[in-house]
Every structure is written in C-alpha cells, then in structure tokens.
Amino acid sequence: MRDLRIGIDEAFRNFTRAYGETLEQLFHPIQLLLNFIEGMLIDSSWVIVLVALAGLVWLLSRNLKIVAGTIVALLLIGYFGMWEDTMRTIAMVSVCTLIAVVIGIPVGILMARSDRANATITPLLDMMQTMPSFVYLIPVVMIFGLGKVPGVIAVVIYAVPPIIRLTNLGIRQVPADVLEAAEAFGSSGRQKLMDVQLPLALPTIMAGVNQTIMMSLAMVVVASMIGVRGLGQPVLQAINNQYFTLGVMNGLAIVAIAIIFDRATQAYGKRLQKHLEAVHG
Template sequence: MDLAEFPAMSRGDLRAMRTAIDGAFRDFTRAYGDTLESLFHPVQQLLIFIENLLIDTPWIIVLIALAGSIWVLGRNWKIVVGSVIALCLIGYFGMWEDTMRTIAMVTVCTMIAVAIGIPMGILMARSDRANAIVTPVLDMMQTMPSFVYLIPVVMIFGLGKVPGVIAVVIYAVPPVIRLTNLGIRQVAADMLEAAAAFGSSSWQTLKDVQMPLALPTIMAGVNQTIMMSLAMVVVASMIGVRGLGQPVLQAINNQYFTLGVMNGLAIVAIAIIFDRSTQAYGKRLQKHLEIVHG
C-alpha cells in the first residue's frame, strides 16, 4: 500500500482538534482549578510539615532517628552503618538540606501511592473485570514519558510542591498496584480452602490469610515505588520541586560537572538506603511467614 494513499486527517483538521481540546482543558482549569487545589491543600501542608521537621531539627537528632528507622526495618547493622556514613558524607558536602527535602517528598509520595495502590491492587485481585480495566491503564502510565505528566498538573496547579507530588505519585504508583494484585493472586488455593473450611468470611480471609501471605510481594512493590519516586525527583525539579533534583537540573543547564555528579551520587545514596532497608524488611517478613506456616 502506498503510504501517500493512507487516509490521514488533514493538517487543518488536526490543528483544529488540538486547539479545541486545549481550549476545553484550559476552560476546565479556570473553572475548577481552585477547587482541585484546595483538595490537595492537606497534602501540601503535610509535605511542608515533614520538610520543616527534618530541616529545623538538629542534624544529629535526625541522623539518629533515620538510623533507628533503618534498624527497625532491616535489623541489619551493616545497612545502618552504611546509611549513617552516607548521610554524614552528604552533610559534609553541603547537601543535607536538599537531601531532607527529597526524603520528605519521597516519604509523602510513597504514603499516597501506598494508600491508593494497595486498595486498588486488592480490588484487581478480587475482580477479574477490574483487573481487565485497570491493567491497560497501568501499562499506559508506565510507558508514558515522565515529562508528559508535568503538562496537565502544571496547567491546573501551576509550579510548586503539589503538582510535583501529583506527577511523582502518578509515575510511581503502578508497581505497588501490580505487585499487590500479584501477591494476593499467588496465595495458594489450599490456604483459601482451609480458611473457608473454618468458616472465614471473605473479609476475614483477605485480612488474616491473603494479605499476610502477600506482604513480601507487596513490600517489593513499595520498594519499586520508592525507587521510581526518587527517579522522578530530577524531572519534578523542572516544575519547582526543591531538593536534590534542582542542583542536578542547574548543573545540566550550566554544564557544572561536579555539582551534577555530587547531587546525583546523593540521590543514589538515598536510593540505596531505601532499597536495602525495604528489601531487608521484606526478607524478614518472608522468614517470619515461613516459620508461622511451616
């Protein structure tokens, strides 16, 4: 078939369609932008609170608190010592405040992603119809270029923290949804039959059997969500999100090699800390469940 004969929309019609869609979206943002912004005001306040708490608290207290949290998750001294050394180096090279802003952003985004992702994953696991509907949406979310997420949120909310949080959550939520769905679906049928034989309701089976057995897989999803949130930090800096991403963006624009590498390594260090901690916690859950069940 000759490509010249392919039935394509004319350039004029295509331009008219784009103009109509863009105009409708602008009208929507003007009409409902303030309402949507007020809905996300609590998220902004939470992010500001965590940022101020991490930045205004003396660094030694924050360091001890972070080390304690890492120990509670992983119960591994090697991870704790490595994390403390990495955080001390970050502070020594003057990146402490930006790092705290990044940790606050990742914490809030992960909390929101988990709050959305786990219920959605449960729904997909319990309904094949919901699974068939949501899976293509997740495919689109994971393949869409990350920069595209910035366009609608900036048009609605402008520059700042809230659009950054929304863009990061949209980019990072698919793994926790997928792996929650997978973990619940992988629970052995004989476990479900045993629960039914004991007279457990559907909710009791989910709460007492499926969720505990799926927790290691769900934690793997949370781990991937955290990693993707950190990966989105540099992109979100383009719309005014402060943290380690802004110096990297500045280094790209001005060709500052050292500035870019140092802040990039700080992001890598934070990613490794989160990754090792959550992986260790997932392994602890797995061992505990193996002992309990057998």
C-alpha cells in the same frame, strides 16, 4: 484533527479556570504534610535527624550493617554540603510513597478480587508506565502552577503502578490449596484476605513499595523542572551549566538515599512476613 486538538485544549483551559482553585484547596493538605515533614527534617539539629533516621532504619531492618551504611552515607552527604537538599528529597519521596501505598494497595486488592476491574485498570497502568514522564507535568502545571503539589501529583502518577501491579500479582499467586484450607476452616472472604492472602503476598507487595520508592527518586530530577526543590535542582543546574562534579555528587546522593530506602524496606518486609506467618500458623 487540528480542530479537535484545539477544542480539547480550550476545554481543559476552561476546566482549570473553573475548578483550579477548588482542586488546589482539595490538595492543600498534601502541601501541609510535605511542609511539615520538610521543616521538621531541615529545622531540627542534624545530629537529631541523623539519630532519628538511623533509629528508623534499625526499627525497619534490625540490621547493624544497614544502619552503619545509613550513618556513613548521611555523614558524607552532610560533609559535601548536600544535607538540606537531601532532607527535602527524603520528605518528598516519603510523602509520595505514602500516597502511592494508600492508593495502590486497595486498588491492587480490587484488581486481584475482580477480573473485570483487572481488565479495566491494567490498560491505564500500561499507559501510566509508558507515557513519557514529562507529559505528566503539563496538566498538573496548568491546574496548580509551579510548586510542590504538582510535583507530588506527577511523581505519584509515575510511581504508583508498581505497587498496584505487585499487590495484584502477590494476592493472585497465593496457592489455591491454602485458600481451600482457609475456606474449610470457615474463613470469610475478609478473613482470607487479611489473614492468608496479604501475609503471603507481603514479599511481593514490599517489592512493589521498593519499586515505587525507586521511581519516585527517578522523578526527582524531572520534578525539579516545575519548582520542586531537592537533589534534583542541582542536577538540573549541572546539566544546564555543564557542571560535571555537581551533577555526579548529587546523583550519588540520590543513589545513596535509594539504597537506604531499598535495604530497609526489603528487610522490614521479610521480618513482617515471618511474624505474620508465625501468628497465623
């Protein structure tokens, strides 16, 4: 076993030396996107960012209470000097959630439509969810070093299983009689998916998006260990130096961002479901 372990480690090191630069170039657009969003949030006037975020929450939720809570939370974050770190965290979570959704929903659809794919992918998801989050950092740091890209990759690996599982679950839970009715009207497989299954599965899919956001935020502190800046770094600093107040304040800022994301996406999912049900009868 010792020889096997040494052989695997050496093979992985050779792989990183041979293909590390190629992989860095492949993932470079992710870094550009993250830098763009982060720079836009940090370099813009805080008033403009506050209004833009409140406007986005309003467009998603159409709920004045959620918008008011968002404004109060962001003002308190700014008052206590955590604005810049919060903007970095929002940028990080936004990019990670976007990547997770782009990957997760198609994979979930594939699992729902193929029992073989479901049986093959489910053990991988089990492993991704039970593996200690620190383990994800080892291969990505060996390939990419310290920085934002390995942080994004580690967070996405940790956070993508819920959106895959719940997309699969939501589509499989669509009543059989509804699908039979769609078939009776001559709907193709694609039409059934787009016009029947996905609209009815939206609440479950949005629950998956919420869980992905929550898990991304939970990884913020862990990702700070490999150089990802944001609210996680002050928390890590507080742990190392026993700064109770610093840790609690930044932890509460993470909670506030989590609640804002959660309430806005939940409300949007409900509105979208009602709209699609009205359109498709």
